[in-house]
Amino acid sequence: MAEVLTGIAVATESLTLCIKAIVVLKRFYVTVKEAREDLNKILNLVGRTRNRIELMKMTLIELRKSTDPGIAAGFITACDGLNRTLEDLVQEASTIANGQSRFGIARRLRWSMSHSKVEELVRKLAEQEKEVTNSYMMLNSLTSLRTQQELQKLTRSSDERSEITVAFCQESEERFSDVSTLRNSSEEPATRVRTWLGHTITDHHSPEYLQMRDKLSEAVYWGDWEVVFNKFEEGFQTFGELWGNAPRMKERSQYHNLSMWTPLHQAVYHHAPVHVVERLLEYGAFKTLRTRSSEFSFPNLTPLELAHEMEVFHLYDILSPVVKRPLPPDTLQRIEYNFHRLIRSEVGLRVDAEKLYLPVLEALTELDGETVWFPIKFGYPGAGYLFQLLGRELQVKSVNIQGKASEVLYRVMEDDIYETDQIFNYAGDLKQEKDMIVEEDTAEAWPFKLDV
The missing domain is CATH 1.20.1410 (I/LWEQ domain)
Known part of the structure; x- marks a missing residue:
């Protein structure tokens, strides 16, 4: 022994x-x-x-x-x-x-x-x-x-x-080299790259885009879920974006009235059935995003907090965040600060001028290392940031920000920002679902999972 x-x-x-x-x-x-x-x-x-x-x-x-x-x-x-x-x-x-x-x-x-x-x-x-x-x-x-x-x-x-x-090899070569590859995708919503919708005002968008977003917001407001999911599909096929977290956009003069209520918040407000919330989550809805204003006890509510305020008991479980990438709060905050610093260093004063809603990394703790796409609608076509949270670092690919056809890789950590030419990851780090080798007649012999 x-x-x-x-x-x-x-x-x-x-x-x-x-x-x-x-x-x-x-x-x-x-x-x-x-x-x-x-x-x-x-x-x-x-x-x-x-x-x-x-x-x-x-x-x-x-x-x-x-x-x-x-x-x-x-x-x-x-x-x-x-x-x-x-x-x-x-x-x-x-x-x-x-x-x-x-x-x-x-x-x-x-x-x-x-x-x-x-x-x-x-x-x-x-x-x-x-x-x-x-x-x-x-x-x-x-x-x-x-x-x-x-x-x-x-x-x-x-x-x-x-x-x-x-990192980002597949997304760059197969998905983001041309937005048309996204439009023609037949993938299930849950397998598509999520979109961070950082543009909250109507500038730099086509009339078609604004009309479709407005129809989506109206359907969400009234709880017309069939129309909502149809607009989700139209938005993806037409613009290559997942609108599961889309708030109602405002004109620049009305920016101060942004409530940042997402479809998930509205689902709670309408006491939507569980299957509606499940579909919203398939379309990339984050459980931890907060409102900026509300008529309830606090202005900044998550969907779960709103469910508690309104006593929507049947949604408590499904709205409870499941943390798959646990980081100390102060570490996550410093990484987020450095990521925002990186964006500001490349985009410059337009971050504030265009009222960009920069990514909130708490939402990424819900993911199994999936990539998120943050499109930048001004400047060069196809500009934006790909990013994913793995371990205690945020891996970022800047696309067409510094120039046409430019791509720059960064590893954003709590201490600093590191520019690199390639980022290596273990295949096992990209998914939390462990492959258990369990036979029906030997289940008792496997009390552990494999971690990398």
Whole structure:
């Protein structure tokens, strides 16, 4: 039993070092193509190693009462060497990352000075990852805790979740290169990219756009949900926008009268049935957006608060926000401040002149890392910002803001804004829904989920 507990402690230490390495490596910025390829390989390897250790740790927890001698010896030995390699990799990666380019500061990374040393560390790490994997397979074979088929499914799922993806690649190439691709989309509403409707006054919009938005607002105001959902579809097919959070727009002279009531707020006001709210959520409605004015106790109400004010009991559960990206409130606030600072640095005084409603990042905590599109209606055609919240950073792509056909990537964190040429993510970070390997007759054997 003591050996198993030691194995659990060693696994915990290894997981901590893996996390440190990932955090440092993901802050690593370099424009040299060869270095990007190396970074891809390293992140994939460290992620896969972390997953393997997590699997081993969970197995040891299940065997924590075992008294078999030597049951975890091979794993402990493998982790000893692994931890030393990870410590060296963290130290080297920290040195490299300290030379990264920062927003407003042009500093080149001297990758060639550390390349050979990192290559040797990666070679060692690859060998040690194999040793950990072999220890895991052997332990399960000796204890008959998992069948060979179950082990293959778990390791395959683990490998898939540690694959590296490039942020915004699909959205840029397939969705936002031409708005017509959005108009012709036959996707279900819940799978479409959400739109942040930051333009609240009627300037810079076509008569067709304003007429359609006005008809939507009238239908929402009167609770005519069939018309509302028809207008949602028309808006998407015609303009490539999801209007699930659309407030009533105002002329510039009436800006001070903006109430910012969304369709979700109006659904509460009309005591709409649950299935209507479910459809609004499919069209991208956020549960945490607040009004600017109301006739109730407070001017700034979320839909759930409004439901409590009006005692719309049947909507309490469905309107309760489900936080999928938990961040400390002060961290989220600082990231939001830096994101707004980034937008103001690129758009300039027009942010205030055009009365833009800048993104509220609390809404993104409801998402599983999905991308949101914030169109900017003045300036170059197709201008706007793609952004997604992953971990404790906001990944942003500025599109056609600085010039026609311009694209700039940023990683917005609580301490600063980092400009980069590519952003790597683990495939598993892009969805919170974990792939459980559960057979009908073995459900009791799987008390855990895989995390990346």
